[in-house]
Amino acid sequence: MILEVVDLKKSFGGNQALKGVSFSLGEGEILGVVGPNGSGKTTLINLISGVLKPSSGNIIFRGKDITNLSPNKRAKLGIGRTFQITRLFGNLTVLENVLIPLHYGVKEKKPDEKALDLIEMVGLKELKDKKASNLSLAQRKRLELARSLALKPKLLLLDEVFAGLNPSAVAEVSDLLKKLHKEFGFAMILVEHVLKALFRLTEKVIVLASGEVIFEGHPKDMAKDEKVIKAYLGERFAHGFVRG
Ligand SMILES: Nc1ncnc2c1ncn2[C@@H]1O[C@H](COP(=O)(O)OP(=O)(O)OP(=O)(O)O)[C@@H](O)[C@H]1O
Ligand SMILES: [Mg+2]
Missing domain, CATH: 3.40.50.300 (P-loop containing nucleotide triphosphate hydrolases)
Incomplete structure (x- = not known):
């Protein structure tokens, strides 16, 4: 179990x-x-x-x-989670939002590469430099998923x-x-x-x-x-x- x-x-x-x-x-x-x-x-x-x-x-x-x-x-x-009301940093880009847990949570050796992998995996690669506040709701949910996956x-x-x-x-x-x-x-x-x-x-x-x-x-x-x-x-x- x-x-x-x-x-x-x-x-x-x-x-x-x-x-x-x-x-x-x-x-x-x-x-x-x-x-x-x-x-x-x-x-x-x-x-x-x-x-x-x-x-x-x-x-x-x-x-x-x-x-x-x-x-x-x-x-x-x-144990990873997403929130009922998404908790992203609106002023930061898609990439920066995923980098935060990688820097403070797991201390990845190559955080940038890992972040890009995660962003690609959830289908947001084209939007990596867009601010989170400019994403659609579906895109924000994808970004939350990428963030929650950063901690494996x-x-x-x-x-x-x-x-x-x-x-x-x-x-x-x-x-x-x-x-x-x-x-x-x-x-x-x-x-x-x-x-x-x-x-x-x-x-x-x-x-x-x-x-x-x-x-x-x-x-x-x-x-x-x-x-x-x-x-x-x-x-x-x-x-x-x-x-x-
Ligand atoms: N932090 C809190 N402080 C006080 N009461 C709370 C708190 N969180 C939840 N409650 C109360 O606990 C009960 C269950 O709330 P909860 O948010 O878990 O329901 P839910 O099943 O997620 O509902 P929804 O489908 O609306 O999201 C409700 O009566 C709610 O008002
Ligand atoms: Mg609820």
């Missing part, structure tokens, strides 16, 4: 965002995490990446308890990479993820509302509702599960998200 999450709880004041979440993930495996707004998905990602500390419970990464490690240490062990993750946490993208950009980014996953073999946790794209990438999902796992299994069975329909899919179908 690359990751074991054991009875994870997180409260913000009186608000119990996670109420005892447990699951595990094998090396190279892809797990989808879905659920209604406010169900605790981003909180889960923040706890695994170390941005937040749990109220109780444990996070085991490759056999080591990392519950109390800083986000930096976790990144160095091989063994586990990549992706919070809504497809959100806000038009259907052709969704297909583009999901093909890119498939390619990167095949090439590097990292495990991935994908938090996603764009279910069609998610189901092309994974055969294993968990559904969170009000901070609890209400389903774990194959997407096909998920669509038939009464609890899931009630807590999540009913609302999704009503809004037409699944068709997209």
Whole structure:
């Protein structure tokens, strides 16, 4: 197992965002995490990446308890992430944005070459000298992926990479993820509302509702599960998200 999450709880004041979440993930495996707004998905990602500390419970990464490690240490062990709202340096170029983690994170011997490799891999080579603030949303997401790959993750946490993208950009980014996953073999946790794209990438999902796992299994069975329909899919179908 690359990751074991054991009875994870997180409260913000009186608000119990996670109420005892447990699951595990094998090396190279892809797990989808879905659920209604406010169900605790981003909180889960923040706890695994170390941005937040749990109220109780444990996070085991490759056999080591990392519950109390800083986000930096976790990144160095091989946990990479992207953010629901991209966190790039708008005034810096594409190349400079990728060079930052290479200089401060892994101390590559040839950071410029490595950065160019990563930029090429995500399809932004032509745009390497463009400022990040001038990129389209799909291009910013590609750039975030390049940055997260700089630290050679063994586990990549992706919070809504497809959100806000038009259907052709969704297909583009999901093909890119498939390619990167095949090439590097990292495990991935994908938090996603764009279910069609998610189901092309994974055969294993968990559904969170009000901070609890209400389903774990194959997407096909998920669509038939009464609890899931009630807590999540009913609302999704009503809004037409699944068709997209
Ligand atoms: N830093 C925080 N401080 C206080 N409350 C928080 C914080 N982060 C999340 N919460 C609360 O925890 C609950 C879960 O939020 P979270 O962002 O994890 O949901 P989500 O499933 O990612 O939702 P969305 O689909 O809208 O992104 C919500 O009630 C939210 O208001
Ligand atoms: Mg979220």
